[in-house]
Amino acid sequence: MKFKKILSYTIPLILLFIHSSLLVHAQRMGIGLNRPKKVEVDYASPKEYTIGGISIIGSEFLDRNALLSMTGLKEGDKIRIPSEETSNVVRKLWKSGIIGDAKLEIAKVEGDKVFLEVTVKERPRLSRTIFEGVPKGQHETLADKIKLVKGKIVTDAMIKRAENIIINYYAEKGFKNTKVRTIQRKDTLLSRSNTAYLLINIDKGSKVKINKIEFEGIAGAFPEKVLKRKLKKTKEKRFGRIFAPSKFVQKEFEKDKEKLISFYNKNGYRNAMIEDDSIWDENEKLVNIRLKVHEGKKFYYRNIDWVGNTVYPDSILTQVLGINKGDVYNPEEMSKRLNYSPTSTDITSLYMDDGYLFFNVEPVEVQVDEDSIDIEMRIYEGEQANINKVNLRGNTRTSDHVVHRELRTIPGAKFSRSDVIRTQREIAALNYFDPEKIAPNMNPNVAEGTVDITWGLEERPSDQIELSGGWGGFFGFVGTVGLVLNNFSMKKFSKFKDWKGIPQGDGQRLALRVQANGRRFQNYSLTFTEPWLGGKKPNGFSFSLNHSVSRFIDFTTQRTTGSLQISGVTASLIRRLTFPDDWFTMSNSLGFQHYNLNNYQGFGLADGRYNSITFNTTISRNSIDNVQYPRTGSTVSLSVALTPPYYSLLGRNLFDRTEGVKWVEYHKWMFDNSWYQQIVGNLVLSARAHMGFIGSYNPNVGITPFERFVLGGSGMTFNNFLLGTEIIALRGYQDQSVIPLQSNENGGLIYRTPNQGGQGGIIYNKYVVELRYPLSLAQSATIFVLAFAEGGNNWARFSDFNPFNLKRSTGVGARIFMPAFGMLGIDWAYGFDSIAGAQQNVGGGQFHFIIGQPIR
Numbered sequence: 118m119k120f121k122k123i124l125s126y127t128i129p130l131i132l133l134f135i136h137s138s139l140l141v142h143a144q145r146m147g148i149g150l151n152r153p154k155k156v157e158v159d160y161a162s163p164k165e166y167t168i169g170g171i172s173i174i175g176s177e178f179l180d181r182n183a184l185l186s187m188t189g190l191k192e193g194d195k196i197r198i199p200s201e202e203t204s205n206v207v208r209k210l211w212k213s214g215i216i217g218d219a220k221l222e223i224a225k226v227e228g229d230k231v232f233l234e235v236t237v238k239e240r241p242r243l244s245r246t247i248f249e250g251v252p253k254g255q256h257e258t259l260a261d262k263i264k265l266v267k268g269k270i271v272t273d274a275m276i277k278r279a280e281n282i283i284i285n286y287y288a289e290k291g292f293k294n295t296k297v298r299t300i301q302r303k304d305t306l307l308s309r310s311n312t313a314y315l316l317i318n319i320d321k322g323s324k325v326k327i328n329k330i331e332f333e334g335i336a337g338a339f340p341e342k343v344l345k346r347k348l349k350k351t352k353e354k355r356f357g358r359i360f361a362p363s364k365f366v367q368k369e370f371e372k373d374k375e376k377l378i379s380f381y382n383k384n385g386y387r388n389a390m391i392e393d394d395s396i397w398d399e400n401e402k403l404v405n406i407r408l409k410v411h412e413g414k415k416f417y418y419r420n421i422d423w424v425g426n427t428v429y430p431d432s433i434l435t436q437v438l439g440i441n442k443g444d445v446y447n448p449e450e451m452s453k454r455l456n457y458s459p460t461s462t463d464i465t466s467l468y469m470d471d472g473y474l475f476f477n478v479e480p481v482e483v484q485v486d487e488d489s490i491d492i493e494m495r496i497y498e499g500e501q502a503n504i505n506k507v508n509l510r511g512n513t514r515t516s517d518h519v520v521h522r523e524l525r526t527i528p529g530a531k532f533s534r535s536d537v538i539r540t541q542r543e544i545a546a547l548n549y550f551d552p553e554k555i556a557p558n559m560n561p562n563v564a565e566g567t568v569d570i571t572w573g574l575e576e577r578p579s580d581q582i583e584l585s586g587g588w589g590g591f592f593g594f595v596g597t598v599g600l601v602l603n604n605f606s607m608k609k610f611s612k613f614k615d616w617k618g619i620p621q622g623d624g625q626r627l628a629l630r631v632q633a634n635g636r637r638f639q640n641y642s643l644t645f646t647e648p649w650l651g652g653k654k655p656n657g658f659s660f661s662l663n664h665s666v667s668r669f670i671d672f673t674t675q676r677t678t679g680s681l682q683i684s685g686v687t688a689s690l691i692r693r694l695t696f697p698d699d700w701f702t703m704s705n706s707l708g709f710q711h712y713n714l715n716n717y718q719g720f721g722l723a724d725g726r727y728n729s730i731t732f733n734t735t736i737s738r739n740s741i742d743n744v745q746y747p748r749t750g751s752t753v754s755l756s757v758a759l760t761p762p763y764y765s766l767l768g769r770n771l772f773d774r775t776e777g778v779k780w781v782e783y784h785k786w787m788f789d790n791s792w793y794q795q796i797v798g799n800l801v802l803s804a805r806a807h808m809g810f811i812g813s814y815n816p817n818v819g820i821t822p823f824e825r826f827v828l829g830g831s832g833m834t835f836n837n838f839l840l841g842t843e844i845i846a847l848r849g850y851q852d853q854s855v856i857p858l859q860s861n862e863n864g865g866l867i868y869r870t871p872n873q874g875g876q877g878g879i880i881y882n883k884y885v886v887e888l889r890y891p892l893s894l895a896q897s898a899t900i901f902v903l904a905f906a907e908g909g910n911n912w913a914r915f916s917d918f919n920p921f922n923l924k925r926s927t928g929v930g931a932r933i934f935m936p937a938f939g940m941l942g943i944d945w946a947y948g949f950d951s952i953a954g955a956q957q958n959v960g961g962g963q964f965h966f967i968i969g970q971p972i973r
Contacts, residue, residue: 165197169230175237178311179215187213188235198223198231206235215240215270240270241313244304250319259317262286271301271313283319291364293325294401326354326363328403334410338386344410347380348373354403365396365404374408381412385445387490388413416446419489425496429467434494437467446490451480455494459749459795468498469534474561474568475499502532505567511574515549515604519624522649523547526557526570537570542742544572547624549604551575551896552743577896578936579603580619583630583968597968599630601939607647624648636677640665648691657691659706669717679716683841685709689733704735704756712781712823712841722822729781729823733758745899745934746891747793748801758785758824762814770818783821785811799894805885809843810915812879825877826911828855828924831944831965842877846965847909849926849948854959857913878911880918899934905946924950924960932967942967 171190173181185191188206196202203221210219218238225232246265248256263279280297287295300316330353332341345353350369352361374391381389393409418440423431438454439461455464455478468476477497484491507528509520523543525536537557545552560569583599606623626646633639644661662685669679689706693699712727734757741750760782763771771780788808796802813820823841830853832846847855857878885907893900908923928946935941944967948960 163197163199165195165229166226166231167229168192168194168196168233169227170232172224172232172234173237174234175239177239179237179239184210184216184235184237190233196231210235210237239311240272241301241303241311243267243269243271243275243315244307244312245314247314247316248319249316251321259283259286259319265315271315276301276315279315279317283317287319287321289366289368291324291326291366292321293365293367293404294322296320296322323402325365325402325404327352327365328399328405329353331405331407332410333407334392334412336412338381338384338412338415344377344380347377349376351406365406370406377408377410379449383447383449385415385417385447386412387416387446387448414488416485416488416490418442418444418446418492419486420491421494422483422492423494423496426498428471428473428498434464434467437462437464448480451492455480466534469532470536472501472503472531472533473498474502474532474559475563499563500566502561502566502568504528504530504532504570505562505565506569508569508571509574510571512550512576514576514622515547515574515624516606516622518652519547519549519604519622520544520572520574522652522655524572532568540572544574545743546739548744549576549579549624551577552745553894554896575896580621581936581939583939596634597630597632599628601629602627607645636668637670638665638667650690655693657689659687659689659691661685661687680713681715681717681841682711682713684711684713698738700738700740702737702739704733704737706733707731708733725779727779727781727823729760731758731760741791741793746799746801746889746894746901747803748795748799749793751792752790754787754789756787758783758787760784764815764818781821781823782818783811783813783824785809785824799891801889803885803887803889805887806883807845807885807909808880808882809845810880812915820879825879826881827853827877828881828883828909828911829853829959830963831967845881845883845909845911847883847924847926848905848907848928848930848944848965849946849960849963850924850952851959851963855909855911855924855952857911857917858953878913880915881909881911882920883907883909884923897935900932902929902931904929905944924948924952926960930965940967 168190170192171185171188173184176184187209189209190196190206206221207219210216216237217240220236222234222236223231224234243265244267246260246263248259251259263282265275265279269275276299280299283297284295296319298318298320300318301313302316304312304314330345330348330351332344335341335344349361350366351373352358352363354363374394378389378391388411390411390413391408392411395407395409397405399405419442421435421438421440421442423434426434438451440451440454453459453463454461457463457465464478465476475497476499479495481493481495482490483493504526505528507521507524507526509517512520523540523546525533525540525543530536537559541555541557544550544555554573554575556573558571558573560571562568580603581599581601583597583601602619602621603626604621604623605625605627606620607625608623609620612620625648626644628642628644630642631640640663642661642663644659646657646659648655648657650656650658663683664685665681665683667681668677670676671678685708687706687708689704691702691704694701694703708729708731710729710731712729714722714724714727716724735754736756737752737754739750739752741747741752760780763769763780763782771782786809789805790807791803791805794802809826811820811824811826824843826843826845828845828847829850830846831848832844844853885905887903887905889901889903891899891901904927906925906927908925910919910923912918926946926948928944930942930944930946932940932942944965945962946965947962950960952959
């Protein structure tokens with residue numbers, strides 16, 4: 118009985134709790150439990166009410182107050198029902214993108230008061246994206262492309278945008294018929310939240326190639342094969358096509374049509390146009406293309422008149438323009454000669470180099486007759502402009518004065534476009550900033566006739582760390598550790614608060630390098646360079662120390678059987694010249710080298726100490742536009758190293774191969790020339806020539822065994838037998854293998870390798886031609902590939918010199934320049950010529966590795 122009594126109280130309480138819960142949930146979801154029927158609206162007779170209250174029904178996860186704010190309605194407002202205002206309520210909610218459906222209804226009317234209900238259906242939020250139909254390796258790429266962010270509300274526009282991005286992505290890869298279908302599903306893994314995931318199914322189909330390209334309307338101005346070549350990215354399917362594969366990409370096809378018309382325009386066909394194009398499927402993997410071309414007539418220049426020019430007469434302008442009556446009409450070439458010509462002076466630079474910053478010229482076709490066109494060049498000269506302010510932006514590490522001293526754009530000076538271009542080149546030559554992002558931002562003031570220039574810079578790492586190893590032939594592995602600080606600051610060395618990792622920012626250079634192979638070979642060097650000694654003029658100073666040791670070591674006893682030590686110190690002064698032009702520099706240096714031979718047979722000399730005091734003068738010209746990847750410009754260098762002529766001064770020979778302390782005497786001449794020309798785009802042709810000669814002042818002294826030339830390989834060496842020798846690269850041949858024939862004990866000539874005591878040649882020459890193309894010109898790494906042909910040789914006597922008797926090679930290679938490690942590269946080359954007397958074939962296919970230096 119007691120149990121029944123408890124049950125009689127409990128059951129009603131449970132039923133009451135369930136009823137209350139259902140009622141609360143129904144109110145949240147907009148479900149009416151015995152809700153009153155909505156008031157019908159008479160559209161024929163609108164009435165005005167005062168809003169007595171507004172309820173938001175169906176909002177489970179969105180804030181009701183935020184939704185109410187979106188409606189634009191609030192309690193107490195006057196509203197006319199029905200009206201445009203009530204329609205706008207639903208429209209505003211839809212426009213927000215977070216509501217899938219919305220409805221405005223009248224809950225009840227009490228006199229002139231109306232109570233409204235806004236019923237909404239929430240859109241889900243994105244939980245994840247799943248791809249189907251493509252390899253997993255492409256999922257991350259697609260996710261990066263479409264950029265669907267978790268937690269964002271899923272909308273139709275979002276889904277459509279993602280599908281279009283995927284279709285375009287695969288279309289650019291030649292999958293013209295890609296189909297994408299997106300399914301939205303509730304995410305049951307997150308059942309307590311309003312989330313959904315997108316299942317994106319991708320059907321790439323087959324890659325579509327081009328079966329054939331047809332032309333209609335061409336009247337013989339150009340052969341069809343010439344027109345097809347102008348379609349750079351739209352190519353017919355053909356066996357062996359590698360560098361321009363056949364694939365149909367709509368975007369590239371549209372660009373190629375523009376290039377085709379541009380080709381016609383450049384050849385005088387002013388009215389050429391593509392009237393129609395047709396693309397139809399041959400099958401699911403091939404399409405055909407037909408282009409209907411209207412060529413029109415070929416036009417020529419007739420009369421060119423100048424209007425508005427007062428600074429320069431017509432004759433000067435016509436001469437600079439370089440277009441004559443009867444020349445083929447070419448608007449693109451005319452634009453270059455008016456505005457910017459990379460190979461010669463143009464009209465705009467003629468004026469702007471004289472300060473006319475506001476100059477403008479507009480060519481106008483004033484008469485077109487039959488096949489001739491009259492052009493009127495309408496000129497606005499304006500006033501000459503002076504530079505007002507010059508600012509720097511982005512040099513976070515490099516001190517302002519380091520950049521300022523390289524500027525040709527000086528406040529107060531007359532504006533000159535060539536000075537702007539030259540300044541851009543000089544800043545790039547510092548190698549502290551990304552050369553691709555050095556940009557002058559000019560802010561002209563026409564009223565005052567001035568211009569402010571702000572140089573936008575982006576710092577890049579310029580210091581280099583070298584950690585490398587190589588095989589040094591006879592004595593094995595050689596390790597190298599080097600540190601080059603290219604933007605060092607000696608002044609900040611003691612100011613620790615100004616350090617940013619290292620004291621830097623003043624443009625000085627400090628280089629430390631150590632090479633070693635245990636006791637067999639060691640090399641130490643230190644170099645310090647101040648490019649602006651005193652800070653007022655571009656007179657540089659450089660000081661260097663070096664010490665090298667190589668030893669013959671008995672492999673069984675590990676005792677030293679012979680050694681060579683070379684110690685040296687050099688001081689240099691570098692000066693920029695203004696004659697013949699300001700691209701020239703002159704360097705003068707004084708150096709001392711000390712050679713200590715102990716039972717060392719590499720030079721055929723007796724034991725003892727040999728000294729060399731050398732005065733070196735180098736005149737060079739450098740006009741390249743970029744240090745790491747030159748596109749235009751050239752470098753030329755002529756240097757001569759002279760020791761005192763002791764025999765002529767003292768009447769006796771201070772260099773004797775058999776006794777005492779010796780003083781070396783010689784004169785050494787070196788010539789190097791490099792030339793760069795941009796062919797098309799970033800494809801660059803590089804041509805180089807190198808020559809060297811070493812001689813004596815007096816035949817009684819003979820030519821020194823030191824500083825001679827040895828060719829072959831990459832130009833890098835760790836070989837201790839070659840200390841005191843000039844190493845010249847010659848790809849396609851083994852390292853240091855190209856040397857002259859030497860006399861043997863019987864008076865004959867034999868080939869002797871450097872390891873056998875070969876002394877190298879006294880004269881050499883070398884020629885190189887390279888084609889270069891960049892894969893990356895980014896700040897983090899400059900990468901380019903190259904193909905080359907080169908030839909070189911050396912001779913033991915000047916009488917044997919023949920500049921056309923070369924050891925030839927050709928090959929391919931790649932270079933990567935990373936600011937932290939310098940230049941790294943690999944080449945494969947094939948040497949075609951044998952070397953008389955060599956015990957093995959030193960040519961043939963060869964791989965060469967380059968670390969930290971360009972091949973010379």
